Every structure is written in C-alpha cells, then in structure tokens.
Amino acid sequence: MTDYDGPWKEVLDHFFEQFMQLCFPAQHTHIDWSVPPKMLDKELQQLAPQSEVGLRVVDKLVEVRLLSGEVEWILIHLEIQSQFSTDLAQRVFVYFYRTSDKYNKAVASLVVLGDDSPLWRPDRFEQETLGCRVELKFPMVKLLDFLNRIDELEKSTNPFATVILAHLMTMQTAGSPRDRCLWKVRLMRPLYERGLAGDDIRTFFKFIDWMMDLPTELALEFNRELEKIESEKNMPYVTSIERMAEERGIEQGIEQGIEHGIEQGIEQGLVAGEIRLLQKMLGVPVQSVEDLVKRTQAELREQVAALHNKCQGKFGNL
Secondary structure (H helix, E strand, O other): OOOOOOHHHHHHHOHHHHHHHHHHHHHOOOOOOOOOOEOOOHHHHOOHHHHHHHOOOOOEEEEEEOOOEEEEEEOOOOOOOOOOOOOOHHHHHHHHHHHHHHHHOOEEEEEEOOOOOOOOOEEEEEEEEEOEEEEEEEEEHHHHHHHHHHHHHOOOOOHHHHHHHHHHHHHOOOHHHHHHHHHHHHHHHHHHOOOHHHHHHHHEEEEHHHHHOOEEEEEHHHHHHHHHHHHHHOOOOOOHHHHHHHHHHHHHHHHHHHHHHHHHHHHHHHHHHHHHHHHHHHOOOHHHHHHHHHOOHHHHHHHHHHHHHHHHHHHHOO
C-alpha cells in the first residue's frame, strides 16, 4: 500500500505558501506572506480526540498574519486515503469547535480530498435537533479535479504543482510500475531546470521517492536516471541516495517504535534502511539482501539496544 500521508506532512511544512496559492487562491490573497507561517503541531495534538490518536490522516494547524494585521489560525484537513471517510465533515466540525473553545481563536477550516472517488465532495457539516440547527461550511478542493490540468501543472512555476502531480500519478499508475517509474523521472527532471535550491530539490525528492514507491529493479533504474540528470545539469543535489534511503528506513522505524514499541520499531527501520542501501550498492535481488541482513541480525540487535539506551538517556521512556 502506498503511503500518501507521510510525504504530505513534510512537504506542507516546507511549501505552505505555494500550497495555499495553488489550492486555495482566494484565501491566499488575504494572507501577509512577509510574516512566515507558524506550524502549530503541538497545539493540534492537544485538540485530537483520544479516539483519533494514530489515525492515518493529515491535519495541520497553521498560524498566519492577514493583510489586515489580524492573526488567524488555519486548520487544514487532508483526506488522502484511496477511499472516502464517512465522518470527515463531523471531524472538521469537532476540530473547529475544539480550537475555538480551547484557544478562543477564530479558525478557518480548509479541506483537501485526495481520494479517487469523483462523487465524494463534502463541503459542510449540518446537524438539527428539535429546531436547533448547526451548520459549518468549509472550502474544499478535490485533487482529482487537477487531472484535466496536467499540462498546466507541468508548466506551472509553482513548485507545489509537482506535489499534486506526484499524488495524482501515484494513483493513476497503481498496478503499472513501469509507467510510475517514467513519471517519477519526468517529475524530477524539471526541478533541476527551474533553478530550485538544493534543499528544495532534496525535499521534493524525498516526497516523490517516498510516495511513488517502485519494485527494486525499477527503483535502481530510477536512481540511475536521476544520476544522469544530475550529471547533465552539474547539480549534485541528491548525491547520496543510499544515505537518504537508510535515513528514511530509520525514520519509519522510529515512527513504528513510537506506535508499537521503540526497540522493535527502530530495528525494523534499520533493517529497511540497510536493505535499500545494500540493494543499491550490490545490485542484487531483494531476497539476497534480506538473507544477508538476517545473517547479521545479532550485531544489529546490539546496535539497536545501544541506540535504545541512548534514546532513553536523552528522552526518557518513549
């Protein structure tokens, strides 16, 4: 199963202004972008109902300064799973009133739908009991609607267009890894031609590589094509794919560790990172790499135990 939510969280932190400009242009024009947006991740965590802890959804709470001088909170809800959620509108309402109640803040709730159902378009929450009526209408954008704007997105100077393209093409190429590999290269090449900073290109690489997962053989082919692009453009921004793959495995392992137990999670992440690293270095099949990793499992467990002790010493029990 493709992981859609993880990549979105990070890219929104880096390109929030561009996201608003492309997805919510009317709201974008009211914000004073000379004042950097502030991501309120801790505040959002305090708003989450206990029953929603661990859900694979993407919600972002962001503080912005309006051109009028007022400070506003924007609550972004992203439903990015491949199937719709029947309680989305209610969840938007719950977060809306929890934010207003806890922080005494006016809040704008915006919804992004990244599913593959063209008919599912919730844009309000309504409830009426014994003449008491509540209604919350919220702006909504459906990523699927961008499918008829592919050429426009590819030519766009807004870098967030690449994010939407990657999301759409990941869905469109499900079951067709060869086409996905071609699109993956097609999305990366223009990033070098547009003169983006190295950090921006690396952020996009991590997003695209994480979302547009490929079988081992095609993943190696993509890496070779990326190396050619960097050589042609003399822009060695993603020069250590192996290291990034390993880091990604460790990050995923730590997330699993927080959710399922730190030692087991980190070990799984280290194994995932080592497998991708060795695949790239040795050019061997997955099974061969997995066998090699298993033969060194005792040493790996010792390293994990040491890392576990270090984490406990620094952060306490996770």
